[in-house]
Structures are given as C-alpha cells and as structure tokens.
Amino acid sequence: MNFLSSLISGLSLGSVYAIIALGYTMVYGISKMLNFAHGDVIMIGAYVSFIMSMHLGMNGWLALLVAMFVCTCLGVLIERLAYRPLRGTGSLAVLITAIGVSYFLQNMALLIWGANPRIFTSLFNGMAPIHAAGGQLNISAESIFTIAANIIIMIVLTLFVNKTKAGKAMRAVSEDNGAAQLMGINVNQSISLTFAIGSGLAAVAGVLMCSAYPVLIPTTGAMPGIKAFTAAVFGGIGSIPGAMIGGLILGIIEIFSRAYISTELADAIVFGCLIVVLLVRPTGLLGKKVHEKV
C-alpha cells in the first residue's frame, strides 16, 4: 500500500511539474530561450490566488481565474518589455535577462507580501479523501484534481496546437521564424500568445502545487521551476507530450527516492536520472534529433 500511495503522490507532483514544464517547453520551442522567470510566475499566481481568497473573500475557483488572468498579463508584459528587445541577439543575453526578471519578481513579491510564509488554503478544502483498498489507501482530493487537470490541459493543448489556426502559426514560427514571417504570420502575436498560455498555466500549477504543499514564500517557485525545466529537457524540450512524460517520470522518481532512499539525496537522484537520459538520448526522450548540415 505504501508503494501505491507513493505512486499516487508521485503522479500528483509529476502532474504539477508537467504543467509547469509546458510553459518552458512551449516558450523554448517558439523563441529558443530558457525562460528562467517562469518559476516565479508560478509563485505570483499562487500569491494572487491566496490574496483573492483570503483577503477579498473570493471563492477559490474564482480566485484561480483571477490568478490566471494576472499571470497571463504578466507573462505577456515580461515578454514585451524584457525579452522582445533582445530577440535574435543570442541565447546568453536573453538567459541573463530572464534571470534578472526572476530576481525582479522574487523581490517584488518580497516587498509586497513580505518574507513571512503564508499558509495556503487548499482549493479543495473540505473535500474528503477517497478511501480505497479497505481504508488502507487514502487518495486526497488534491491528487485526483491535479492529475485530472494535467490530463485535461494536455489534451486541450495538443488539440489547440494541432488543430487551430493560431496553433498552426505557433508551430510554423517555432520551426522557422523567418519563413513564417514571409508567409504572413504575425510572429510577435504568436510569441505573445505562447507566453500568455504558458503563464496562465503557471498560475494553475501554482495553485495546484500550493494546495498540496501549502507553504508560500517569495522563493516558492524557484526550485519547482528548475525541476520542471529539467522535466522539459528530460522529455525533449519543445515537445508537448515530452513535457508531460518528463514531468510525470520526474515526480515519481522524486517521491520514490524520498520514500525509499534518502530525503536529502532525492534531488541528486532526480538530476542524476536526467544526466543518464541525456547521455543515452542527447535530445531527451521525445526530442527531435536535428542533423547538422555543413
């Protein structure tokens, strides 16, 4: 039973990673940049939802919508002000700017909300856990909703990217920026849309994560951000199903290492697995191998 409950909490944590990883992978796919500020957008989303529900007495689900809206605007704004001026100048400059944005968001949160940890009220407060296997296995409502949210988001996003016109434009831009522009695709709009979707999902991930792990501080998003980024690379960065598989595997590995090996070494084991995967498949599990032409 221990094994099953570990598996379920692994899947739940992995789902959170997967949703965050989507933001990384889509942004990387379209603008070839590592958006290190993504983890901090999660934190902002969680804080907004917290303030809305605690101080303005809003319903938790409504607060989630407000948080999604705020994060979407924030993501678009960050792209417009910080990343767009540096587009096409090489990945390192944008990377450092993204780190600057990450510091900015963390310290902004520190100024507005202070360093004291806030205890997040779960979105699913009051929902009873499901008892299975004769009461030996408890599955919390958070786990079920997180896993379900992950699956729904994956399906909707895959349909969006593959079936809609905007999704097609996004794929075109990520394949060849210049050619897409020549075909009359509004590149700026496509990139903004990608950031909007990624940041909106970050708010969802933030609320889901803080529902399961309720301590909220300005650096809450940093480590999950790095882990989700690892998940995105694990699955093959730029690939949407890859982000899901990478996130789930990473979450399961982390929970199992915590349960059976060592709490302190869990992160080391997670990162070790990433390295092994990259050595065997240098572009991640589902990544496309790009052949080098001379």
Add this chain to the structure above:
Amino acid sequence: MAERLLKSVSVRALKGAKRGGQYRREAMIAYGILIVGYLLLQLGAATGLIGMNLQGQFVPICVYMSLAISLNLVVGISGELSLGHAGFMAAGAFTGVVVTRVLEGSLGFAPARLIIALIAAAFVAAIAGFIIGIPILGLRGDYLAIVTLAFGEIIRNFMNVIYFGLDKNGHLLFSFNHAIDGLEDANRVITGPIGATGITKIATFTGATLLTAFTLFVVLNIKNSKQGRAIMAIRDNRIAGESIGLDVKKYKLMAFVVSAALAGMAGCMFGQNYSTLAPVKFNFNTSVLILVFVVLGGIGNIWGSMIAAALLTILPEALRQFSDYRMLTYAIVLILVMICTYNPAIKARITGIMAKINPFKKPKDGGGKTGGRKTGGSKSKKKSGKEEA
C-alpha cells in the same frame, strides 16, 4: 565548401599569431586593474576611508573575480554555457576546510596551510570537473547548460549528506548520510546541511589578490597558447576545427577541467574567509551570479569580467541604504544593462551619443561600457556558424 571552412579557421589562426600585441595589452590591463585595485583598497582601509562593512567584502571581491575569470575560460573562450560553477566552488571550499582542519595541529604557519589547502582543493575540483566533463562534452548548447546545472545541484546535494569529524588523536572521521555519534561539537568539521563549522579564518586580502593574479596568469596564458587558439577555433566553428584535425573533446575537456580547478581554489579561499559555511551558499543562484559577471563584463573579455565582478559585489553593499529596495534595484539594473548592451537599436544610439560627447574617441570603441566590441565579435561569429549549419 570545405575550402571556405578551412579558410575561416586559417584566417583566425593567423589572427591568433598576430594577437601577440593584443594579448600584451589585455594582460597589462588585467594585471593593472588588479594591482591598482589592491593598492587603492589597502590605502582606503589604512586611512579609514573604507568602512568595516566594505572591508569585509575584500576577499569575496577577489574570489568572485577569480571565479569570473575561470568561468570565462568555459563560457567565453570555449563557448559553452556552464550553469554549475558553484558546484566546483563548493567542492574546493569543503576540501579546503577539511585539509586546514587536519593540518591545524601540525602546521602552525597559516599561509603554508592555505597553500596546501588550495592545491588539494584544485585537485579535488579538477577530478570533479573531469568526471563531469567526460560525459557531457558530447552535448550541445542548452542541453550542456542544463546538465552542468544538474551536476552543480548534485554536488551541493552530496555536501548535504557528508559528515567529517576529528577523533581525539586528530585522525579524520568520515561518514555518509548519517551523523557521526559521540563527537564533541568542537571536533565536528563538516556536519551535513549545517556545513563546516569552527573554521579558523586564514584568508587574507593579500592572499586572495595573489590567487586572483594566479588565476589570471593561467587563463591569459591558456588563451594565448596553441591550445587556447585551438579551443577558440573550435568555438568559432566546430566542424571546421574537426576537419583540420583538432581533437574537439580533448580541448573542450581541457578548458573545462582547468576552469573547475581554478574555481575550486577560489572556493577554498572563500571558505577560509568565514567561520561557518553551509552548502546552501553554493546553490544555483551563486552559479548564476558568476555567469552574470562574465556576461556583463563582455563574454570572452577577461578584464571586463573582473570589473563586473568587483562592481556587482560592491553594488548590493552600496545600495544597503535602500535596504528593502536594493535587490529590486539590482534586478532592474541587470535587465536594463542587458537591454542597453545587446539591443542593436539602443546600442547604436548610445554609441552615437558617446561619439558626440567625446569627439576624440573613435565611435567603434564608444558606447560599450562593458566591452561590447568583443561580445559583438563573438556573437556575429556564432550567428554565421548557425547560418552555415
């Protein structure tokens, strides 16, 4: 096609041969900054113009300079993005702590202890760099970056479960993943997540300056050697380099290992500047901080990264009066500097303004307050490499 590739390498090799004068200039500026900075700070400290707060930053400034110079060997000269430099720093720091504690009883002369610790730290960090370097150097670009990030975190994680202690006879005790029982607090050297405690501070400003000079000496000499030119040729065009018989893996590994060893020495000096040292000090943020020095100083520009390291270490201290707003200001300054140095339109405008203000300066040199010329060069090279690929 192959002819064009060969040409691009041979032209650069020729440039390298002519680089003697340029090299001397770069070395003179770098050593000059170090010597003048050292004298000015010593003078300021002696006359009391520099407060105690800032004096406490002297050794860290030198350490961060060394780290920036050593990372420049990987990021600037070898052209690979590394996000795990703090890991090597940690390996060096904790090796240094163990070595100095073991020698404390038998070797009274502190500088000798420090030198032995530095050598040991360089050795351990070089081994770590070698182990990490072999598998990852086949990876490219962003994948290499994420793996160095992962390794940096793994090293730090291992520091969290390592326990060192001294028994009554001064012998070293070691334990993995669980604390050593029956040991007095004073005999604990490294205690897992708490880190190293009871360090006798033996780092001095002079010692740290000498370490920076040593790092500078190594990196500048590599840059100006046959190996250095090979490393840069591979950076500029890997396929062309391979086609004229350069061993890509060997040269990349060399740059990586030397950089790791130098980072280990800097970390050792850093550790000897504090009485306690927790592994959390060497997290991802520290790696990023060092990378920021390198990028702001102009990638590949050695003295630029030294200045950036010194300024950015002092800046948070200088902004202390704004207490709450200082890190926010730091973030905004970072973003603005990046946009101003790298955005072509803004850069051109700044260059224009600088040319107007200073009619004697060639517009080519103006505007780049962080060595824009060098960066511009390597960037355009990178771009042309991409187009070819």
